[in-house]
Amino acid sequence: MxxxxxxxxxxxxxxxxxxxxxxxxxxxxxxxxxxxxxxxxxxxxxxxxxxxxxxxxxxxxxxxxxxxxxxxxxxxxxxxxxxxxxxxxxxxxxxxxxxxxxxxxxxxxxxxxxxxxxxxxxxxxxxxxxxxxxxxxxxxxxxxxxxxxxxxxxxxxxxxxxxxxxxxxxxxxxxxxxxxxxxxxxxxxxxxxxxxxGELKPPNLATQTIQTSSTSYLSLLDSTSTLIITTLLSRQSLSPLSGPTPLTLPTSPAPTRITLELNKPVTMPQLQRLKRQFTQLNARTASGREFREKEIAELFAQYLQEQLR
Missing domain, CATH: 3.40.50.300 (P-loop containing nucleotide triphosphate hydrolases)
Known part of the structure; x- marks a missing residue:
């Protein structure tokens, strides 16, 4: 209820x-x-x-x-x-x-x-x-x-x-x-x-859990979220984060483009902590479906967006 x-x-x-x-x-x-x-x-x-x-x-x-x-x-x-x-x-x-x-x-x-x-x-x-x-x-x-x-x-x-x-x-x-x-x-x-x-909100991409049928899928979760972190920190080293921050990730078969709305600096420990939370939240058996690399990137980006407000 x-x-x-x-x-x-x-x-x-x-x-x-x-x-x-x-x-x-x-x-x-x-x-x-x-x-x-x-x-x-x-x-x-x-x-x-x-x-x-x-x-x-x-x-x-x-x-x-x-x-x-x-x-x-x-x-x-x-x-x-x-x-x-x-x-x-x-x-x-x-x-x-x-x-x-x-x-x-x-x-x-x-x-x-x-x-x-x-x-x-x-x-x-x-x-x-x-x-x-x-x-x-x-x-x-x-x-x-x-x-x-x-x-x-x-x-x-x-x-x-x-x-x-x-x-x-x-x-x-x-x-x-x-x-x-x-x-x-x-x-x-x-x-x-x-x-x-109150409004009964249906599950969306950010709340759907992921089927973990293999260790390779856990590795994909980890590597994709790590890729976003390194790309984001690299972008921050060039200029302060202010407003929409577009990132291009070298995913396969085509690059993935995401945008984060950030207005304050982020740190490696902060992002690593959020990555652990994200992995723990999503690496549980439920829906019987494994997301592709592009979908994982979009999912983690959405999670970061909500946590870093």
Missing amino acids: ATVTLCGYPCAGKTERAKQLATFLEAKLADPATPPQHRGKKVVVVNDESLSLPKRAYDDARAEKPARAALFSAVQRNLARDAIVLVDAMNYIKGSRYQMYCEAREVGVRTCTLFVATPPEQCRERNAARDETSAYLPATLDNLISRFEEPNSAARWDAPLVTVAADDPPLDQRSAGAEAGVHGSEAAEQIWRAITE
């Missing part, structure tokens, strides 16, 4: 908001006034606690990567047209939120982002009050806060975006004098409208 991706600083109160939202959604789904096509759906909350992932997993990048992968795998398993999946995690990297968005589009469900906006100092106070097993190390907490990429309603993977402040009312609390059929706050009702009435 839908996925709601929560995001915010560590200790921002996301889990409490997820519980409130789950209570609100379950009441909505059980309401006889709710349209029949929405009743009977289930609400699933996926978070670190449900997967037994310790806070220490975020102390270093080597431990954090498999933890994020485990979370994403759990989301993939639960995404379905008869479920509302609440992704109760920091989701502080926009690339991770983009993955959730792509997976939802592939399954054919609506998406929404809930940003729990809590001041950093309040997050630090909450972390200090936790016991050792559920608290982040102070250095880890500061690192995660500094790396947080705030959601943007203009980005398709973050839209529609609903923001709640730390002192906003509970999501499952009705406003005084609310009319019949209202089960929660205005923010909760806004989320409900987004996941039941």
Whole structure:
């Protein structure tokens, strides 16, 4: 039915908001006034606690990567047209939120982002009050806060975006004098409208997964994306990137011409990170189809375009 991706600083109160939202959604789904096509759906909350992932997993990048992968795998398993999946995690990297968005589009469900906006100092106070097993190390907490990429309603993977402040009312609390059929706050009702009435976007080239029937195909994915990176960096070395940047790639049987809309410099580490994300996202068995070199180039170019905005 839908996925709601929560995001915010560590200790921002996301889990409490997820519980409130789950209570609100379950009441909505059980309401006889709710349209029949929405009743009977289930609400699933996926978070670190449900997967037994310790806070220490975020102390270093080597431990954090498999933890994020485990979370994403759990989301993939639960995404379905008869479920509302609440992704109760920091989701502080926009690339991770983009993955959730792509997976939802592939399954054919609506998406929404809930940003729990809590001041950093309040997050630090909450972390200090936790016991050792559920608290982040102070250095880890500061690192995660500094790396947080705030959601943007203009980005398709973050839209529609609903923001709640730390002192906003509970999501499952009705406003005084609310009319019949209202089960929660205005923010909760806004989320409900987004996941039941919002635009249902079909899968497109950027969200289709690729059949990996051979190691040679994985090599083609890697070599084609590497070709774009080297061509782009070469172009940048000649002149600053500003506006449309046309690139000509020596693909077979004919050159491939793509254009990227870039307005800021890019770096090799940044592009390599995006290449790894792209390969991981697309090198999964699903559609039974392998794209040609030209199609892979266009697919990776589209991915870069969205990530480098």
